[in-house]
Amino acid sequence: MTAIVTTTAPTPQRHQLLGATTRPLGLLLITGLLVVVLLASLTLGSRYIPLQTTVDAFLHHDHTNAEQTVVLTLRVPRTLIGLMAGVALGLAGAVMQGVSRNPLADPGVLGINAGAALAVLIGVFFFGATTLSGYVWFAFAGAGVAVVTVYAIASIGRDGATAIKLALAGTAITAMLGSLTTLVQLMDVRTMDAFRAWSVGSLAGRGADVADAVWPFIVIGSVLALTTSRMLNALALGDDVARALGVRVERSRLICGAAVMILAGAATAAVGPVAFVGLTVPHVARALVGPDYRWILPYSAVLAPLLFLGADILGRLVVAPAELQVGVVTAILGAPVFIAIVRRKQVRSL
Amino acid sequence: MTPMTQLAASPASLAYVTKARARTTGRVRRVTTALALAVVLAFLLSLSLGDFLVPIWHVPSDVVGSGDAAEVLVVQHLRLPRAILALPVGAALGMSGAVFQALARNPLASPDILGITAGGSLSAVVGLTVLGLSGLFLSFAATGGALVTAVLIYVLAYRQGLSSYRLVLVGIGVGAIALALIQFFWTRAHTYDAASAALWLSGSLNGRGMESIWPILVMLAVAVPATLVLAKRLGVLELGDDTAAAVGLAVQRSRALLLLAAVALAGAAIGAAGPVAFVAFVSGPIARRLTRTGSAALVQAALTGAALVSVADLVGRTALSSSEVSVGVITGIAGAPYLLWLLARTNKSGRGN
Numbered sequence: 138m139t140a141i142v143t144t145t146a147p148t149p150q151r152h153q154l155l156g157a158t159t160r161p162l163g164l165l166l167i168t169g170l171l172v173v174v175l176l177a178s179l180t181l182g183s184r185y186i187p188l189q190t191t192v193d194a195f196l197h198h199d200h201t202n203a204e205q206t207v208v209l210t211l212r213v214p215r216t217l218i219g220l221m222a223g224v225a226l227g228l229a230g231a232v233m234q235g236v237s238r239n240p241l242a243d244p245g246v247l248g249i250n251a252g253a254a255l256a257v258l259i260g261v262f263f264f265g266a267t268t269l270s271g272y273v274w275f276a277f278a279g280a281g282v283a284v285v286t287v288y289a290i291a292s293i294g295r296d297g298a299t300a301i302k303l304a305l306a307g308t309a310i311t312a313m314l315g316s317l318t319t320l321v322q323l324m325d326v327r328t329m330d331a332f333r334a335w336s337v338g339s340l341a342g343r344g345a346d347v348a349d350a351v352w353p354f355i356v357i358g359s360v361l362a363l364t365t366s367r368m369l370n371a372l373a374l375g376d377d378v379a380r381a382l383g384v385r386v387e388r389s390r391l392i393c394g395a396a397v398m399i400l401a402g403a404a405t406a407a408v409g410p411v412a413f414v415g416l417t418v419p420h421v422a423r424a425l426v427g428p429d430y431r432w433i434l435p436y437s438a439v440l441a442p443l444l445f446l447g448a449d450i451l452g453r454l455v456v457a458p459a460e461l462q463v464g465v466v467t468a469i470l471g472a473p474v475f476i477a478i479v480r481r482k483q484v485r486s487l
Numbered sequence: 488m489t490p491m492t493q494l495a496a497s498p499a500s501l502a503y504v505t506k507a508r509a510r511t512t513g514r515v516r517r518v519t520t521a522l523a524l525a526v527v528l529a530f531l532l533s534l535s536l537g538d539f540l541v542p543i544w545h546v547p548s549d550v551v552g553s554g555d556a557a558e559v560l561v562v563q564h565l566r567l568p569r570a571i572l573a574l575p576v577g578a579a580l581g582m583s584g585a586v587f588q589a590l591a592r593n594p595l596a597s598p599d600i601l602g603i604t605a606g607g608s609l610s611a612v613v614g615l616t617v618l619g620l621s622g623l624f625l626s627f628a629a630t631g632g633a634l635v636t637a638v639l640i641y642v643l644a645y646r647q648g649l650s651s652y653r654l655v656l657v658g659i660g661v662g663a664i665a666l667a668l669i670q671f672f673w674t675r676a677h678t679y680d681a682a683s684a685a686l687w688l689s690g691s692l693n694g695r696g697m698e699s700i701w702p703i704l705v706m707l708a709v710a711v712p713a714t715l716v717l718a719k720r721l722g723v724l725e726l727g728d729d730t731a732a733a734v735g736l737a738v739q740r741s742r743a744l745l746l747l748a749a750v751a752l753a754g755a756a757i758g759a760a761g762p763v764a765f766v767a768f769v770s771g772p773i774a775r776r777l778t779r780t781g782s783a784a785l786v787q788a789a790l791t792g793a794a795l796v797s798v799a800d801l802v803g804r805t806a807l808s809s810s811e812v813s814v815g816v817i818t819g820i821a822g823a824p825y826l827l828w829l830l831a832r833t834n835k836s837g838r839g840n
Contacts, residue, residue: 309824310823316819316823320816322685323813329685334674336670413663413667465671469664473660480643
């Protein structure tokens with residue numbers, strides 16, 4: 138019965154694309170790609186703005202230049218938030234899949250998205266929050282409460298928070314919070330209207346205030362996440378083996394859980410619930426570099442913003458002058474990749 | 488089977504097996520009867536309770552139209568369509584979920600997880616917000632969407648046969664796309680359309696009349712017998728692909744047919760009431776646990792589903808005096824404790840790892 142959730146994620150993969158010598162090179166290459174995408178995010182959009190204008194806006198700012206104002210108030214914050222949210226989602230997904238040994242884990246699974254969504258809705262309905270910077274704090278609080286609750290429920294009993302118990306508790310809490318969210322939505326049309334703009338992951342209209350609110354969390358969370366690679370490698374061998382190797386399993390799980398909560402909470406607060414980046418990117422990283430989390434984590438941290446910002450740019454261009462929300466684009470781009478991985482891999486039968 | 492029976496030749500062991508079988512059959516019969524009574528009771532209660540209380544012993548005469556005029560109006564016109572609709576919706580979801588879970592040999596594999604619900608919802612939301620569909624056409628759009636999604640998942644997951652694992656994963660992927668598109672159309676819609684879409688997406692029986700009942704009944708008239716005929720193959724498939732093939736079952740074809748039947752059931756229910764959360768998920772395990780036969784218990788799962796949806800709709804209709812709560816919201820809130828209980832149970836039996 139437990140097959141979905143207990144299938145071990147980091148089973149050694151015989152067919153990784155990159156060998157020991159090419160891995161650093163590969164990381165360098167995708168970092169270069171990320172820089173290109175960052176620059177593209179500053180220049181492309183419903184209106185093309187040359188890179189020179191961006192440089193000028195920083196070096197010798199001209200108040201009368203409308204394009205420079207657009208760059209400073211819209212494009213730069215948007216790109217920075219996309220970068221930060223991408224890094225956070227990629228790292229959170231990778232750590233979560235490692236710690237729960239569940240290849241399907243992503244911020245949705247531990248109830249983070251659901252908790253944040255309900256909290257935002259409560260903020261709108263009961264406290265009249267209307268601005269995005271107002272949403273951020275509600276979302277963050279909701280994500281935190283949800284994760285702590287899920288972790289506490291999963292910890293009840295003899296073995297502590299095991300992989301399957303985390304996944305089941307997360308599913309249960311997600312379902313319950315989702316229903317409560319629906320309940321509040323159906324009570325008031327105006328609240329629903331304000332909420333649905335946030336509830337699709339989007340970078341549109343996210344300004345410097347959002348970036349200011351989330352950046353410390355993302356920096357701390359990322360540093361914390363990058364330190365967990367050894368723990369994740371040990372946990373991948375199973376709790377008993379990890380214990381035998383001298384790893385303090387419970388403590389490691391707690392640290393990983395904290396990193397996930399900070400990262401996914403901040404990302405969800407900033408851009409809304411984005412389901413697919415955290416799920417897909419670690420799989421791509423794993424296919425590239427193999428099961429070693431010392432490589433999976435940095436690769437995920439670079440690949441995720443690459444996918445996220447790329448999707449955002451695409452969303453701005455395809456239906457210009459309107460926009461497709463980045464959450465929609467990542468799902469449409471990410472899901473086929475995910476399906477392709479599932480089809481290619483030799484997966485065991487349930 | 489015959490060689491096995493010949494092997495178990497000792498009279499004592501044969502007597503033991505016969506006795507055990509008789510005991511099981513007896514329990515199954517008792518459980519089925521109890522579930523059927525629960526469904527009838529829930530049905531009568533949902534006709535009787537509400538802002539206007541109709542004594543439950545008046546209900547039968549009100550249904551046939553021979554009671555007090557005011558009561559007849561309330562029972563026949565306001566409550567009866569909805570109370571009737573809850574039954575096929577719940578039964579279809581329960582049976583569909585039980586088939587899915589038995590096929591995947593995994594209690595987490597319900598139409599919700601496999602993305603089929605999301606596909607049905609997507610076509611309904613598009614129908615509602617873009618094409619302006621309502622009523623019957625909306626039902627058909629949702630059912631059609633669920634079927635198309637299922638075919639898509641099947642085709643994408645098929646690779647030298649169909650592994651359950653791949654099916655679940657591909658389903659999650661397809662479901663993610665469908666959810667993203669639902670969100671897209673939902674944010675694009677006008678406030679009024681978005682509100683009706685949200686109501687529909689919550690899984691709701693609010694304001695359904697008699698005319699919304701017959702499409703699901705027609706679909707179930709085909710899908711339920713088909714599923715029951717295929718149930719024998721399901722039992723064999725549950726032994727594992729290799730065993731099933733060794734017994735001479737056409738594994739892939741049987742699985743495809745069973746999937747089709749289960750999707751048709753789920754699609755019919757989604758078309759009629761929207762994605763009612765958790766019913767497909769919990770009915771099968773509850774029925775299994777009650778009958779304790781170790782088989783999928785499809786009829787019992789259907790009865791469980793019907794009882795669950797009836798009771799949940801009744802609660803949603805009467806719990807808050809100010810407004811109606813969708814049945815899907817109630818089942819969603821009630822489903823979480825069930826999962827937590829599952830968790831505690833797994834924990835106690837030492838299978839927590």
